[in-house]
Amino acid sequence: MDDKMTSGPDVAAPPPGQRRKVSSHDIARLAGVSQSTVSRVLNNHPRITAVTRNRVLAAMEQLRYTPNAAARTLITGRSQLIGLVVSNITNPFYPQLIEAIVATAAEHDYNVVLGNTQESPRRQMDYLKLLVEHQVDGAILTSALQSGADDLQRVIRAGTPVVLVNRTLPGGTLDSVHIDNQRGGAIATEHLIRLGHRRIAFAGGRADTSTNQLRFDGYRQAMIEAGLDIDPDLVVHGDFTHLSGGITAHRLVTAARPPSAIVCADDVIALGCIDALHDRRVRVPQDIAVVGFDDVPVAALKGIGLTTVRQPAPEMGRRAFDLLMRRIGDDRQGPAVDEVLPAELVIRDTCGARAGGRG
Known part of the structure; x- marks a missing residue:
């Protein structure tokens, strides 16, 4: 025996x-x-x-x-390892996502190897190569860039299952979990329009990400349906960083015709905008209303009260891990699954709605 x-x-x-x-x-x-x-x-x-x-x-x-x-x-x-590649670990949205994935992985006796790309396509590819070399059973990416689709396909052909969370790529060939980003951009803009705003700016993040593109599409759709003009001077794409938000806010308030409200592609950009507006003695929401996207924990703090579109980061992380486990198991050849969660507007102080009127 x-x-x-x-x-x-x-x-x-x-x-x-x-x-x-x-x-x-x-x-x-x-x-x-x-x-x-x-x-x-x-x-x-x-x-x-x-x-x-x-x-x-x-x-x-x-x-x-x-x-x-x-x-x-x-x-x-099986290595009992999965890779998790995030775009910017300093963004407060990602720790919630990471925590959910790591906790769910532990429940299945998996360990997680974490990489931070800082929005660099080259660094993303370096991490993907490293994960393949270490024979991870699969990978979850929040860092997918439109320009990096070919690199991802090479990883998949090497036999490593990949699931995208928060971002998507053209073609729909990879499993993904995300909220309805276009609808999120639309409901944020529609809310400001209902409050009486007509000159509404868009403070974007990195232009070659699905999140930025779809949230901008929602903003544009809402403006067009309301019969409002989109002033090119009020549309600025930068990075998903506090610094970028500050630079964008400065550019917007010094425009010939400043906006009365700003839709931001994420909360970090929104917080950068608010800080820059405060430095210039521009009141939020009395002079300019601000709406973010993600609902990171700091958004709900007293003194900030950021109106934002909520992303259920823990649920997104758990669903992404479950999809990856399915691919690691027997369903490697099935059609790609695209899980789209609903977008929810969380109304707080920075839009002016709580004061009962236009921000």
């Missing part, structure tokens, strides 16, 4: 500082079992008895043995 004991000489634990690497053969000799039994213990084989398992584990502890992850991957076909 597989867990049959075998006789063999005792193996003393290596002294401190010994450089020779302990092998599974050493474990087998000390435990008095076969090497294949050690392998089965390492891989939680159900046919190993509790007595044998404890004997092997005791030998491992005595020899300070660390299992070789690469060897275990060759045996099981």
Whole structure:
């Protein structure tokens, strides 16, 4: 039987500082079992008895043995690792997403390897290559750029399942989880129009992201349906950063005809706008109303009260992991799944609605 004991000489634990690497053969000799039994213990084989398992584990502890992850991957076909590549870890939207993915992964005995691209296509590709080299079972990306679609396809052809969360790519060939970004941009703009605003600006993020493009499409749709002109001077695309929001706000308020409201592509941009407006003694919402996108935790703080479009980051993270597990399992060839969650407007102070009138 597989867990049959075998006789063999005792193996003393290596002294401190010994450089020779302990092998599974050493474990087998000390435990008095076969090497294949050690392998089965390492891989939680159900046919190993509790007595044998404890004997092997005791030998491992005595020899300070660390299992070789690469060897275990060759045996099981699974590394129990997934990659998670985010676009900007300093953006407060992403920690919520990361926490949900890491917690869900732990429930399935998976560990997460995290990479931060800082919106760099080259860095994204470097991380993807690294994940493939480390034989991750799959990857979740929040950093997808329209210009990086070909790179992702090469990773997929290498056999690594990929799920997109928050962002999408043209063609619909990858599983994705995101909210209805176009509708989100529209409801933010429609709300400002209902409050009486007519000159509404759009403060965008990185132009080659699906999030920015779709949120701008929603803004534009709402303006057109209301019969309002879109002034090109009031549409600015930058980055999803606080600095970019500040630069955009400065540009907007110094325009020949400043806006009375700003729709921002995310909350970080919105907070940058608000800070810059405050520095210029422009009151929010009395002089200019501001609406964000994401509903990051700081948006609800007293003294900020940011009106914003909510993204359910924890739910998005859990759904993305579930989709990835399906691809890692038996459904590798099925059609791509596009999970679209509804957009919800959260009305607070920066739009002026709580004051009962136009911001």
